[in-house]
Amino acid sequence: MINQRSKLWNYFLFGTVSFLVAFFISTDEINAQTEDVYKVLKINTEITEGKSKEVKPLFEGERRKIVQLTLRNEMRLDFHSVAEPLTIECIAGEGELIIETGDKTDKIELNPGTYITLESNVMHDVVGKPSVSIILTRFLSVKE
Incomplete structure (x- = not known):
């Protein structure tokens, strides 16, 4: 037992x-x-002193890349396009998004809360008026 x-x-x-x-x-x-x-991303919601153009990478994954871009002192990016669709969200300050499509130019005010989607290969520029901070999300193609 x-x-x-x-x-x-x-x-x-x-x-x-x-x-x-x-x-x-x-x-x-x-x-x-x-x-x-x-992943929890920490963003700056106030524009403090710094460089005229400041890019802070927040996240890079297989399908998207997210950065915080701050433009100070009337800085502008200059016209460019990217191969992927993207979103632009203004989180602080004031600025302007300028979009060129053919012979047409659109100007969109960037204020906190403005959220814009932009298709791939669209010519655009961002200007601080006088300073703006935005979150850019690029939607990347799937790598095979």
């Missing part, structure tokens, strides 16, 4: 230890998955 209790106790201990090991391993896997599915 004592030998049988000893075996049962050993089975119980073995089972408990196995369960705990499996639990902690699976918990680590769940935590790793959770950390991979989101």
Whole structure:
């Protein structure tokens, strides 16, 4: 009888230890998955002293790249285009987005809360009036 209790106790201990090991391993896997599915980005919501043009990378993933761009002292980017669609969100200051499509030019005021989508290969410029801070999100093509 004592030998049988000893075996049962050993089975119980073995089972408990196995369960705990499996639990902690699976918990680590769940935590790793959770950390991979989101990232909290810290942005500056006030324009302080700094360079006339400041680019702060916030995130780069397989499908998107996010930066905070701050233009001070009436700085402008100069006209350019990018191969991917993008969004522009003004978070501080005032500025202007200038979009050229063929012989047409559109000027959009950038104030906190302004959110703009822009298709790929569209000529555009951003100007601080006098300073503006925006979040740019580029939607990248899937790499095969």
